[in-house]
Amino acid sequence: MKPRVVVFGLGGTIAMSATSSGGVAPKLTAEELVSAVPGLAEAEVDVEVVQFRQLPGASLTLGDIAALCDAIELRSSSADGFVVTQGTDTIEETAYLIDLLHPLVQPVVVTGAMRNPTMAGADGPANLLAAVVLAADPVARGLGCVVVMNDQVHAASRIRKGHSTNTGTFASPNGGPLGYIVEGTARILNSVRRPGSVPADLTKPPRVPIYTAALGDDDETVRAIAGKADGLVVAAMGVGHVPAQLVDALAETATTRPVVLASRTGSGPVLSSTYGFPGSERDLLARGLISAGLLDPLKARILLAAAISAGGDIRTMRRAFAVAGGLSNDESWPWKPDSEKIN
Template identity: 60%
Template sequence: MFVRIAVFSLGGTIAMTPDAQGGGVLPTLTGEQLLAGVPGLAELDVEINVRDFRQLPGAYLGFDDLRKLADAIGDCDADGVVVTQGTDTIEETAYLLDLLYRGQSPLVVTGAMRNPSMAGADGPANVLAAIEVAADPAARGRGCLVVFADEIHAARRVRKTHSTSLTTFASPNGGALGYLVEGRARFLSAPGERVTVRLAPEVGFRRVPLVTATLGDDGEILRAVADRADGLVIAAMGVGHVPESYLEVLTELAGRMPVVLASRTGAGSVLSRTYGFPGSESDLLARGLTGAGFLHPYKARILLIALLTAGASWEEIVETFTRAGAVHA
């Protein structure tokens, strides 16, 4: 019996071909054209239904696109789902899908670093691997996965770590969940706890800026966004430290909106009680900020937007970040 796989094509480098006017590559390939270039696909025991959902560069995708995609995935009758898209935003779109997707069937996101006109284009291999993972029962119940270069990553941990490398996707906190071995998904751990968020379809997404703390910053950027934000994520230095100039405005902001404290380092957790100077992690938490744990600032922003859009209370936001920021597979 064939396994039914739904493939949603969103565009991106994996679907790009050279512009006839010589201006670079553009997303032009349909999903069917994309799959036609995948060696070995016909040998799989899968029945594939392709949907051209978007035809955009990854950087053009927005929250409304992803909400509609999540709804379409939830409505489709399939044993597994594959999404192909541009790599610019995979680490964010995959995590949003992970939060919105409540099903048990495998959901896999992939793309390519080299467009089909280049030597060594990686799109066909990534698509084949993604379909193999989506068709594998071992991938059930794991939420959204990112499959790239025969590695399987959790959406909540995966990061794009290099601008051009074929092995750009990595999971700094814990490593890959598993690997493709001779066409089979081999997972290194059991499925962990998932965090999901249920959105009301008529509610617009809330605005949450991400501000990175940098050397000598006077904090004026925080004041500039204060009246335009529903929440805020601070990508703090080290384990959760900010310049002294941030303190007054962060204290004021934390009194009227959720402010999440993450680390700009890209790996490791923010702390809670090690340092005690003004602007340290313990001081900021005492001022009302919420720690992001191991969540990268990009992921923390996605989660806060989803929670605010879902109408979560302050207590629910703190509790959810405590769970989402913990270490689990």
């Protein structure tokens, strides 16, 4: 029997066409996208198509992705894998949220396009074909959610968008790609730690802003943001540093809600004990902030929102970030192992 893959369309550049008022907007259906992919019929895959949303990537919400995961689970008994097409503006965030909410062994492969279908060299069809090929391949089982762009396979927890227009924009700074699509075949060459899922209820998502520390900051902006937040992610300088003027405000915030310390560099870890000045990583962690480890600020925000929605306390959140950020082993993951959830 042919492997069966369900393709969910969410909109994005891959589904855009010209509007009467100028520019492009999401208008093409998932069915139209799939039918326009050269070589898909020869791939020997049974493809089902679901038009789930029709939005630019920037307008998707945490609730949209939670609903998508519910729809995926409803079809899990009859599918070998899933593909999600969406806008690349938020693909590094939505893919990680899917990874945290998706407990099943079947892979979810997220893809999109940097060039819309009206442009020469549109990359959507090739990306969609590669995504379907991977989703149908048994080698992808157990990978969780991955992103396929430009014939590269990236773990949801690692991928970053590094250029606003280039088709080779996506990379995985901490660990590299998981593999590649070569001559229509998936080649997985790398592994990823995927500790487990989070039992989050995102019906009413928490408010979790990201504050980016910058040269000469004072504490007024931090206090204004934190006062209306359920949790806060600090995109700190370097290995986890902020101006000394921010320390008291961050420490006070950490007494009433979770504050996660990440690096604004986008790669490499937050350290724990190297620097000892006011505003250093050692100082901030001692004042109650939670280390994001290797998670960048965008990924840290997604995990924090999911953990808050799951009703986790500070101890639970520390354990989750220690595992997801590469600071602890998988056995420390605070929620039920996925192996107990998979049918």
